[in-house]
Amino acid sequence: MAQRMMQAAVLAAPGQVELAAVPVPEPGAGEVRIRLEGCGVCASNLEPWAGLGWLAYPGQPGGLGHEGWGTIDALGEGVTELQVGDRVAALSYRSFAEYDLARADMVVKLPPALAGQPFPGEPLACAFNIFRRSDIAAGETVAIIGIGFLGAVLTRLASEAGARVIAISRRQESLALARHYGAAETVAMEDHRAIIEAVTALTGERLCERVIECVGKPWPLDLAGDLVGFGGRLVIAGYHQDGPRQVNMQMWNWKGIDVINAHERDPAVQMRGLREAVAAVASGRLDPAPLYSARYPLDRLGEALDATRDKPGGFVKALVMFE
Numbered sequence: 403m404a405q406r407m408m409q410a411a412v413l414a415a416p417g418q419v420e421l422a423a424v425p426v427p428e429p430g431a432g433e434v435r436i437r438l439e440g441c442g443v444c445a446s447n448l449e450p451w452a453g454l455g456w457l458a459y460p461g462q463p464g465g466l467g468h469e470g471w472g473t474i475d476a477l478g479e480g481v482t483e484l485q486v487g488d489r490v491a492a493l494s495y496r497s498f499a500e501y502d503l504a505r506a507d508m509v510v511k512l513p514p515a516l517a518g519q520p521f522p523g524e525p526l527a528c529a530f531n532i533f534r535r536s537d538i539a540a541g542e543t544v545a546i547i548g549i550g551f552l553g554a555v556l557t558r559l560a561s562e563a564g565a566r567v568i569a570i571s572r573r574q575e576s577l578a579l580a581r582h583y584g585a586a587e588t589v590a591m592e593d594h595r596a597i598i599e600a601v602t603a604l605t606g607e608r609l610c611e612r613v614i615e616c617v618g619k620p621w622p623l624d625l626a627g628d629l630v631g632f633g634g635r636l637v638i639a640g641y642h643q644d645g646p647r648q649v650n651m652q653m654w655n656w657k658g659i660d661v662i663n664a665h666e667r668d669p670a671v672q673m674r675g676l677r678e679a680v681a682a683v684a685s686g687r688l689d690p691a692p693l694y695s696a697r698y699p700l701d702r703l704g705e706a707l708d709a710t711r712d713k714p715g716g717f718v719k720a721l722v723m724f725e
Contacts, residue, residue, distance in 0.1 A: 410463035410499035416453030442469030442522030470497030491523030540564025
């Protein structure tokens with residue numbers, strides 16, 4: 403019998419994606435195979451796309467994709483809690499391809515309420531886990547720096563919890579998005595000192611009990627430290643993968659702040675966030691649909707990555723969709 407083949411995207415070199423015909427993977431014990439409907443494009447893809455010295459090129463087929471969802475079409479040995487035909491979101495890592503494998507304990511079934519809707523589970527799970535680590539209470543003032551997909555979802559969760567959200571971002575359309583998701587105040591991210599002055603005025607000089615940095619670059623991280631008040635919590639949600647950072651430890655120490663790196667690596671915690679996200683979207687508590695601003699076929703993944711980097715008008719998040 404001829405081996406079944408599939409299309410997969412390969413990061414051949416910095417700035418170069420190629421499609422390859424590769425064998426459809428077979429699930430091992432405890433795994434499921436997913437015929438993918440789509441996969442989100444993550445900002446963390448941009449550094450490999452630009453070129454990182456410690457990465458090997460070409461990459462694995464499908465290798466940058468980690469936000470996939472689709473339908474189970476094969477079960478590995480010992481899998482009993484899932485069935486062929488189940489529609490799922492998965493935490494798997496080669497989803498820029500027509501099929502991917504996932505551990506059976508790293509997928510969540512999508513309920514009928516989500517039928518026909520895209521569901522990039524990993525970034526939604528990430529937002530819920532960051533929100534939990536932020537420990538936000540009603541009545542607190544929360545600054546969120548960087549209103550893209552993650553910042554917008556966190557704005558919704560924090561405002562829903564009764565916090566007063568100050569959204570800080572570069573683009574006016576991003577600030578409008580933050581208001582749509584519940585931000586009480588918005589501040590343009592243009593001048594460092596002007597932002598501090600604006601937040602100082604908005605908070606009666608107390609600054610913020612919580613500051614969530616969602617960009618992953620040095621300036622927003624420095625700004626976050628300046629905006630958190632005495633005894634507050636600085637939550638690092640941005641993915642800092644392009645080099646070391648220098649921080650003002652004297653100021654952090656003087657203010658007595660908690661600093662939380664909110665990226666979870668414990669699979670059980672990751673799955674808790676994914677289950678919470680599925681429940682929230684299915685119930686209508688969170689509507690992420692306005693954040694899915696662009697859709698591309700697999701053979702235009704390079705364009706999707708460029709758009710994620712360049713953020714053309716109205717852009718928030720790209721989805722790669724499969725027929």
